[in-house]
Amino acid sequence: MKSRTLKTVLSGVVALVFVFGVAVTAPAAFPEKQINYIICFNPGGQSDVTARVQQKDLAEALGVPVVMQYKVGAGGAVGWTALVRSKRDGYTIAGNNIPHIILQPLMRKNPGYQTDQLVPIYLFETTPIGLAVRNDSPFMTAQDFMDFAEKNKGVITVAGVGTYTGHHITYLQFTDLTGLKLTYIPFTGAAPQVAAFIGGHSTAIFGNSNNLVDHKDKIRVLAMGTEKRFKPFFPDVPTFKELGINMTAGISRGVCAPPDTPADRIAVLEKAFDTVCRGKNFVGKMEEMGFEVNNLGAAEFKAWLDGKKKEYTELLKKLGQIK
């Protein structure tokens, strides 16, 4: 009886040594099982739609299935909190949205994660934000709009989504750079925001490019937050920069991994995303929907993210929103 136990233990030890020995000498290929792709927003939302476009190509590029996991709530914070608490083996990644992942940790006491804990893998898409009024508005150009705002402080209402979000930071930057006073009305999502704007309940809107494109027969876009003109849809609309307002505005999307994920695994994922996001399928679908394709690898993404974080921190400090 006793010797049998000993035998079992011994053979167990031998087996373990063997397994570990192999593991040390020849690291297992990554990935060898399914990748969980956390989506922090509702199914059907933009984050989900972009991820769904990538899903099939990504599975092909990685050679393993990619499964969407929805962890929704608190403007994405619930999902990112779950990510930083998940295993650091590269098998769990999450879509991340900028400026959300910068502003939430800046403005909330305990969002459950910090910006630096979300390790950048790849940045693939930006939804530009534009300033628009309805067709029947007396403001024909951005200049008309600004002239009126100059004389009538706070009278113009601008609809946006949420507070300390992409739209809100656009509003803060716009008013800071122009010195104008507008009234920002936050809505709980793009759908109610657009409905209220189209229904005449706000003067103007800071809207996502895809929403502006959807309603282009009912609205007049005054300025776009893109670097260059938003050619496919609004070739005649100036950018903020052309108007002398030195800012771009948009919501960018990428993917990130939990802190301390091994660098070689990040590299594998980065390469797969690069292949997918330069592919015909992804580029075609994104342009069709009115999004801009970006291709920032892990290092560039990190540098860009740090730059944005600095920019927003300075702005919020200047406005006295944070210390």
Place this chain on the structure above:
Amino acid sequence: MSESIVLALSHLVEIENLILILAGVTGGIVVGALPGLTATMAIALLVPFTFTMNAVNGLITLGAIYCGAIYGGCFSAILIGTPGTPSAIATVFDGYPMARKGEAEQAIVTATGGSVVGGLIGATMLLLLSPLLAKAALKFGPPEYFWMAVFGLTIIATLASKSILKGLIGGAFGLLLSTIGMSPIAGDVRFSFGQPELQGGVELMTALIGFFCIPEILFMVEQRAKMYTLITYKRRKGITSSTLMKVIQKPFLLIRSAVIGAVVGIVPGAGGNIAALVSYNEAVRASNTPDEFGKGHMDGIVASETANNAEVGGSLVPLLTLGIPGAPPAAVLLGALLLQGMRPGAELYTVHAEITYTFLFSLFVANIFLLPVGIYGGRAFSRLVTIVPMKFLAPTVAFLTIIGSYAIRNNIMDVVIMLVCGLFGYIGRKLGFHPGPIVLGLILGKICETGLVQSVLMGKASGSTWMLFFGRPISLVLIFLCLLSALWPFVANALKKRGVLNLDVPEEEGKEEDSELG
């Protein structure tokens, strides 16, 4: 738009969709027929199973379950004198006596006929009214949403509970729950008690599962010794067609009951039980032989069943257009809609027109399916009422509540919240608080808060906050409705004293809880 209607009709004849509707109706009837399992519960538990379906399949299945469950309540109402769902309460009054007289089959056929007619009229009203209202929904700005939410809250006070005070307390508790998590406007996090998971707030579906399912399970366990005596019946030749003929020969009763049902359905928060009770009451008042009611009168069953199935369509009108559910089961559908990325409002009839119309048309099919399923499957369903032992049912349902609440956001915290809500719901029910007002408070709280803060901001920009709240035409109508519904209990009391109004309905024996909403 006409194009999407054609597409919608073509989706409807797809065999897959027809099977889903049939399965939904049948499943709904089974759940509805089991005493203790309500329609709200049926939908809440089955929503997670539609996650993997596309929007069309998921929604038509849920719609069919809703129709089936509301109808299914009549089996236990008639055969054991206990409503299978709260909306079948008024069906007991005449259904059970009829069955005791040996006319069980007639009673069930009558209920089936009434349900089909009521369901079809309700669906028609939904089809005609909701696109119009959706267009008008663009005129609803923040102040209108605010007043609409207040209107919904005043309904709590008048309709949702026997005790106004308890209704209000429940509503206030719901409002408090709605403030947990990220604030809808300012984005700051409240009442999360330092838990990052609570930032997301209390998910509606989670709360619904907790408040509506957990107490039922516990009640089931408590009452395990309770034996039901089933009145058995055999299908006899000729009864079905002759009874259906009799039902059809009551056009006034059918139409009146259906309209009452649909209108009560549209009013936020008032569910199928109220629809059925009001309709029953009106049927008694309009009848030449009011004394016959309560003793096994066909008209009583027709009034109740027609109204509660018409309520299904009605309750979806404010849901699809304004995102305010007309009844608790519709609140669950709101969760399902949002999960499919479809936001109530004009967009449902433009961007998502194809899906929306398929869903609307599917309700007609579902109601028509009630007829063969109910009549041919009737005996099987009625056997189920007594055959399924609680010792299997309770754990199964308990298991589903856990799966369901986790599946919505893949968040274990939601399971905890669900259980806490369930516990509160159970204790509350023991003390006479009903889950309806709490859930309504939870839904309306966010709408109310958003509308209020946005309106104040708009008011500041326009120079007069006062005018913004009280100077807009739709707002004025809504304010009038708020006052009307808030003062109604007092008016009703005064009228009752003078004998003008008689809202008393025969007291029901047996199951006294559960009479509100559901």
